[in-house]
Amino acid sequence: METANPCPSLKPKDYKSGTKPVWCPGCGDYSVLLAITKAMAEMNLSPENVALVSGIGCSSRLPAYLNVYGFHAVHGRALPVATGLKVSRPDLTVLAAGGDGDGFSIGGNHFMHACRRNVDMTYIVMDNQVYGMTKGQASPTTDPDWDNSKLTPGGTKINPYYPLVVALASGANFIARASSTDPNGAAKVLVDAMRHPGFSFVHMLSPCVTFRPEQKDWKKMVRQAPVEPTTDPAVAAKRLMTDDNFFLGTLYKGDRPAYQPELKATVDNISDLDKGFIL
Amino acid sequence: MNDSTSLSSTNSKGAPHSLSIALLGSGGSGVMTAGGQLLDAAGQAGWYGMMTRSSGPQIRGGEAAALLRLSPQPVETHKGRFDILLAIDWLNADRFVGEIILDEKSIVIGDNGGTVPEAISNMGGRYVELPLSELAKSISGGRPNMVALGALAQLIGLPINALEVVLTKSLKKKGQEAIDASISGIRAGADQASEIPDIPDLKVTPSPGRERWSITGNEAAGLGAIRGGVRFVAAYPITPGTEILEWLAPNLKKVGGVLVQAEDELASINQLIGGSFGGTPSLTATSGPGLALMTESIGLAVASETPVVVVDVMRGGPSTGIPTKSEQSDLNIALYGLHGDAPHIVVAPMSIGDCLFTTQWATHLAETLQTASIVLSDQSLGQTRALIDKPADISFVSGGRSITSKAESFQRYAVNDSGVSPMSIPGMPGCQYTADGLEHSPTGTPSSRAEDHIQQLNKRKRKLDLFDYGDHWAKVSGDGETAVLTWGSSTGPVSEAISMLEAEGKHVRLISMRLLLPIQPERLVAALNGVEKILVVEQCHGAQFYHYLRAHYDLPGQMRSMAVPGPLMIRPDDVYSEVKAWENA
Known part of the structure; x- marks a missing residue:
């Protein structure tokens, strides 16, 4: 799909649809929405050539608030939808977005395989360590002793999942962390992620002020990682496994070629396929 | 049996004149290869026919049977009875009792010194020994399956040169030495078989004519997908649907498409939704367990009005069931498996x-109506190879996905008379929208308003109800006050049973429904006009088709259900007997 002329310098607001978000006041996701529009404006992307796919959850409501093509799919399946779209339409800029429950619990298998498959797309997981839409249950990234859910009295007693480590082990080609408390910094990371070929994973800290009000302190805890992005998976592994979950920035940049089958016909006419059946 | 002159006409009544051959052996003995070559050679010589692969669940080893039926007329079902049973060895052969029926006229051929299992010898038939392995050993690179192939060709009057053509083609990659060894084996087998005394004339007269194809149902489904415009496939392997994918992977590539092997069926259906959202017609193939996993997202395709096609090659169920055998028991999940009101x-x-x-x-x-299509094939259609006339090259002149790039007042889910709203695809400026599984307003904005819900529900139903499906909805033939109503792979045995009844001067109507959803009550009532008795035939223990008919159609006269579960095939004789029994009741 060719577009005649890329739009002349769009502003972040040009990427917004104008639909009012369902999010609670103070939700981190507002800033993520802002960061995404800033990143798109920075890259001067034509909105019609961008698609953002999401699953189910508070953060997965995002596509409706953007003026790009969007798909609000079922719970946990944003990555397969985005994969099918990008593989069959490599001309598009494809993003997937969602929360920690959507991406790491119900969609955990797709996360692992999307990292491994390395299709050229950017996956933003807004992590608030809680299921917000269903009113406050533990997610895979919740600490084991978090005791505020009726579903898991006394806490889950299960160690949290480390998405960046899993992403590296599974083969993601770009791994970064950003925070909704710093939308400009997050926008920079997103630009970096979208420009990097292959599967880019952005772990986006995005506090839930309703069910995890203590996360308001995150803005005091996050800080820029005092390191440059590494291309060495062994260095990245050590970095990610000793990480305290609050270092921001691009932490790993791989050089694996993206998965993209060539979509070029080698026969002039589909009746060529009949030949295999003729006796 | 040998009355070929009166039966070679395709207009004749009764079951087609035919020969049924079972080629048996343990896994690795090459019976499937030999069976396939025999079938293709029969096609070369101008015959029609079919071959079903029957095997146990073992990956390698175990027992295997190639079940063939050859005829001067097209055949679409097996008979129960076999004219020839040839066993390369008798290991586990008794497992096929029930599937292979013999009588005193059958010929049973085994290797020298073998012991025919009692369960087989008890059925009758004349036993003949041939030195299969001995002859194979006398040839450098010789194999008993090729000797058996030659013997069978000789017995049925199949010209050896037809086999040579097929072998030369199929063994091309293995080189001239392999071809020569096989042909020597075939000749040795043929010479030996010609010495068997008192062989009744089993020869059928071939009717060479139009271009003939050798194709399985799974391959045919793959070709149909590509002809229908499918260029993106995502799938997870599952028996007995995998061959659709194995055929599509290289052939999609040739036409500029792609097949992605997904991590599971949840991924495959959702990848289709992504591919289709991008404007590429998309399809997957699976079997019952995979369809069960996909149902949530098939609902998403319906709600978001994203065209997708899911081919379910049904097998024995529930759960893991009998993966290598056929059954029509996924009808209910295909019809009713989606949550919510989801017309498809x-x-x-x-x-x-x-x-x-x-x-x-x-x-x-799916493309025209922006919805999900489920195709219910099954193991017996999918994994059986048939010799058929070159299929017609059909193209649907109107319809297909209508893509709009008109940005002015674009509403993706606009409520209109046809129910089919304008659809844009990414890349089209000014037509951006968010496809959503949440109920939505005409613009696609999420909405829980009652008015939006009823409007969108009506629209999604209306577009299917108003569409003219033409004559494709069913195959209707014959007349009479008795009708047999069936669907899918049961159509083959039902058709042949009706031919048998017609040969006796009886008039029986056949109605096989190709379109199961949306329901077509007016068309079916018209097709049944004047009918007093309806026999409903299906390969399913729960009589799902019968109950579907009772639920949705106002049908005349008396109804009787013939619901037989797999794994055994429904045979023409079974249907014939059922109609006769009801007549005489």
Whole structure:
């Protein structure tokens, strides 16, 4: 799909649809929405050539608030939808977005395989360590002793999942962390992620002020990682496994070629396929 | 049996004049290879025919049987009875009792010194020994399956040169030495068989004519998909649907498409939704367990009005069931498995060749109506190879996905008379929208308002109800006050049973429904006009088709259900007897 002329310098607001978000006041996701529009404006992307796919959850409501093509799919399946779209339409800029429950619990298998498959797309997981839409249950990234859910009295007693480590082990080609408390910094990371070929994973800290009000302190805890992005998976592994979950920035940049089958016909006419059946 | 002159005409009544051959051996003995070559050679010589692969669940080893039926007329079902049973060895052969029926006229051929299992010898038939392995050993690179192939060709009057053509083609990659060894084996087997005394004349007269194809239902479904415009496939391997994918992977590539092997069925259906959202007609193939996993997202395709096609090659269920055998028991999940009110298309091919048309049509319907199509094929259609006339090259002149790039007042889910709203695809400026599984307003904005819900529900139903499905909805033939109502792979045995009844001067109507959803009550009532008795035939223990008919159609006269579970095939004789029994009741 060719577009005649890329739009002349769009502003972040040009990427917004104008639909009012369902999010609670103070939700981190507002800033993520802002960061995404800033990143798109920075890259001067034509909105019609961008698609953002999401699953189910508070953060997965995002596509409706953007003026790009969007798909609000079922719970946990944003990555397969985005994969099918990008593989069959490599001309598009494809993003997937969602929360920690959507991406790491119900969609955990797709996360692992999307990292491994390395299709050229950017996956933003807004992590608030809680299921917000269903009113406050533990997610895979919740600490084991978090005791505020009726579903898991006394806490889950299960160690949290480390998405960046899993992403590296599974083969993601770009791994970064950003925070909704710093939308400009997050926008920079997103630009970096979208420009990097292959599967880019952005772990986006995005506090839930309703069910995890203590996360308001995150803005005091996050800080820029005092390191440059590494291309060495062994260095990245050590970095990610000793990480305290609050270092921001691009932490790993791989050089694996993206998965993209060539979509070029080698026969002039589909009746060529009949030949295999003729006796 | 040998009355070929009176039976070679395709207009004749009664079951087609035919020969049934079972080629048996343990896994690795090459019976499937030999069976396939025999079938293709029969096609070369101008015959029609079919071959079903029957085997146990073992990956390698175990027992295997190639079940063939050859005829001067097209055949779409097996008979129960076999004229010839040839066993390369008798290991586990008794497992096929029930599937292979012999009588005193059958010929049973085994290797020298072998012991025929009692369960087989008890059925009768004349036993003949041939030195299969001994002859194979006398040839450098010789194999008993090739000797057996030669013997069978000689017995049925198949010209050896037809086999040579097929072997030269199929063994091309293995080199001239392998071809020569096989041909020597065939000649040795043929010479030996010609010395068997008192062989009744089993020869059928071939009717060479039009271009003939050798194709399985799974391959035909793959070709139908590509002819229907499918260029993106995502799938997870599952028996007995995998061959659709194995055929599509290299062939999609040739036409500029792609197949992605997904991590599971949840991924495959959702990848289709992504591919289709991007404007590429998309399809997957699976079997019952995979369809069960996909149902949530098939609902997403319906709600978001994203065209997708899911081919379910049914097998024995529930759960893991009998993966290598056929059954029509996924009808209910295909019709009713989606949560919420989710109108969609369910179609079923009624023969091996029809897997092509029906899959192509299903794709056309999904694309035209912006919905999900489920194609209910099954193991017996999918994994049986048939010799058929070159299928017609159909193209649907109107319809297909209508893509709009008109940005002015674009509403993706606009409520209109046809129910089919304008659809844009990414890349089109000014037509951006968010496809959503949440109920939505005409613009696609999420909405829980009662008015939006009823409007969108009505619209999604209306577009399917108003569409003209034409004559493709069913195959209707014959007349009379008795009708047999069936669907899918049961159509083959029902058709042949009706031919047998017609040969006796009886008039029986056949109605096989290709379109199962949306329901077509007026068309079915018209097709049944004047009918007093309806026999409903299906390969399913729960009589799902019968109950579907009772639920949705106002049918005349008396109804009787013939619901037989797999794994054994429904045979023409069974249907014939059922009609006769009801007549005499």
